[in-house]
Amino acid sequence: MRLSERIRYVGVNDFQTTLFERQWPLPYGVSYNSYLVVGEKVALIDTAAAQFGDEFLSNIKAEIGDRPVDYLVVNHMEPDHSALQSLVRREYPACEIVTNAKAAPMIEGYQGITDNIKIIKEGETLPLGEVSLQFFMVPMVHWPETMVTWCPEENTLFSGDAFGTFKAVPESVIDSESTTFDDYKDEMTRYYASIVGKYGGPAQTALKKLGGLEIKRICATHGPVWQNSIPEVVALYDRLSRYDADHGVCLAYGSMYGNTKKAALELAEAIKAKGIPCAVHDLTEENYSFALRDVFKYDTVILGSPTYNNGIFPPVRQLMQAIADRMVKGRKFIAFGSFTWAASSVKLLNEMASGAGFEILSDGITFKQGYTKDKFDAEGLASLL
Ligand SMILES: Cc1cc2nc3c(=O)[nH]c(=O)nc-3n(C[C@H](O)[C@H](O)[C@H](O)COP(=O)(O)O)c2cc1C
Ligand SMILES: [Fe+2]
Ligand SMILES: [Fe+2]
The missing domain is CATH 3.60.15.10 (Ribonuclease Z/Hydroxyacylglutathione hydrolase-like)
Incomplete structure (x- = not known):
């Protein structure tokens, strides 16, 4: 040619x-x-x-x-x-x-x-x-x-x-x-x-x-x-x-039994209702490179993970580690997720995000067991953006 x-x-x-x-x-x-x-x-x-x-x-x-x-x-x-x-x-x-x-x-x-x-x-x-x-x-x-x-x-x-x-x-x-x-x-x-x-x-x-x-x-x-x-x-x-990004959200989550997922979808609705672009990624359904793409595209990263073996659910940890490995800079950050007896995923995600120098917008929301609207204030989180 x-x-x-x-x-x-x-x-x-x-x-x-x-x-x-x-x-x-x-x-x-x-x-x-x-x-x-x-x-x-x-x-x-x-x-x-x-x-x-x-x-x-x-x-x-x-x-x-x-x-x-x-x-x-x-x-x-x-x-x-x-x-x-x-x-x-x-x-x-x-x-x-x-x-x-x-x-x-x-x-x-x-x-x-x-x-x-x-x-x-x-x-x-x-x-x-x-x-x-x-x-x-x-x-x-x-x-x-x-x-x-x-x-x-x-x-x-x-x-x-x-x-x-x-x-x-x-x-x-x-x-x-x-x-x-x-x-x-x-x-x-x-x-x-x-x-x-x-x-x-x-x-x-x-x-x-x-x-x-x-x-x-x-x-x-x-x-x-x-x-x-x-x-x-x-x-x-x-x-x-330059790690320069548009105003918007990459909201990625993993969920075994659907509770963290319900919270994720509720939060995405609340964010979109404010007119803020929000790309949603289920990390158990797709390769993490699609979410990583949107971490580079948008200025806010929101991750949902249940607590798993006193840690972060592995597909979510993989994305967070990939973000840290690439030394992504200047992002705002929120984490949330379900647990059953002792919560740790949100705390650990916040620590990794702090280590990356991200601005932690909230302590995040960790909720016990099943998802209900009263355990998870999606509008409250969305109002921080
Ligand atoms: C293998 C495994 C390990 C888990 N480890 C913990 C744990 O260390 N601490 C805890 O509070 N819950 C733990 N859980 C419970 C989950 O966090 C709980 O089922 C949660 O509601 C799952 O959220 P999901 O519906 O979004 O998948 C574990 C669950 C599984 C299957
Ligand atoms: Fe090449
Ligand atoms: Fe190459």
């Missing part, structure tokens, strides 16, 4: 994998994007996941026929992009790998490749004839070896996982009137929250470093090529990496 005379898309869509990184559901699939930059020399930027070797090679050959790939640029060593490096080497034995000093030992570690590797430095340029590539390190977005590749003649940024998103690429590959940023916004947020979320600081550093480039095309490793929504895509990444 031709993005321009000199830039070609050779990535693949994956509709088979159910869980990305064996953790994150893929209801709309995912793509592993790879690109060719075609000048007098041909550079391939990143590869794809292991199971797509045949399709990947045939995509390359459809673009360049019998011409060889002269360079393989390695921006990132996570195996969803690096697994086919050895295959590329077998097909194009003279192909020189172009990467940075942090990635080279990982290439040896994953692929056993040690020869014909060119180590480039920050800002260095690789000429390909009438086009060239320039390299910028973006460490910890989201691995230590991550870098981006810039093609100044095409104003194109090969950004690696930065600006990436779940959800396969459309037939057009490029964003268009029928495939807009809005179609991807939720999945981009979920990708960011799940995978990059801990690295807001490094992502901010990267955005500042790349801020001076006049970017007309973003070629990330997952999701569409962005040409028509670049300001929106960059603005979303900027907000997410």
Whole structure:
């Protein structure tokens, strides 16, 4: 697929994998994007996941026929992009790998490749004839070896996982009137929250470093090529990496026998009645990445958990731990839940939220045994928002 005379898309869509990184559901699939930059020399930027070797090679050959790939640029060593490096080497034995000093030992570690590797430095340029590539390190977005590749003649940024998103690429590959940023916004947020979320600081550093480039095309490793929504895509990444959020609530709960659930649904109604957006997630029904997405989206987190073995109900603890691991900042917090003989889930959730620096809006409500309206003042909690 031709993005321009000199830039070609050779990535693949994956509709088979159910869980990305064996953790994150893929209801709309995912793509592993790879690109060719075609000048007098041909550079391939990143590869794809292991199971797509045949399709990947045939995509390359459809673009360049019998011409060889002269360079393989390695921006990132996570195996969803690096697994086919050895295959590329077998097909194009003279192909020189172009990467940075942090990635080279990982290439040896994953692929056993040690020869014909060119180590480039920050800002260095690789000429390909009438086009060239320039390299910028973006460490910890989201691995230590991550870098981006810039093609100044095409104003194109090969950004690696930065600006990436779940959800396969459309037939057009490029964003268009029928495939807009809005179609991807939720999945981009979920990708960011799940995978990059801990690295807001490094992502901010990267955005500042790349801020001076006049970017007309973003070629990330997952999701569409962005040409028509670049300001929106960059603005979303900027907000997410600053942990900046809209006013609203992510209300997530787990419940074994329905009492905490009844309280959750009552509270959601009370919040919505005030005109405040409230996304509700049953953590026993769906993967926690959907709730995590809305923790990044909204400024208030409300968690419902029964007491379980003198602790937090495990699906709820998993989400709270994921929030803490990602060092989410600046959220308001409320907890609630049912218990039978000795309550502890609300107290423990409040402690974890305090540890994360969240503003605890209330001691929360812990109620004994069955849910009744008089044990749980939903309007009272909603009035704190
Ligand atoms: C395995 C298990 C462990 C529990 N541990 C505690 C506990 O340590 N303290 C307590 O007060 N209740 C405990 N409970 C009782 C629940 O908190 C109680 O059933 C609660 O009402 C469940 O709320 P739900 O209807 O929202 O699931 C436990 C229940 C189960 C099944
Ligand atoms: Fe990655
Ligand atoms: Fe990736």
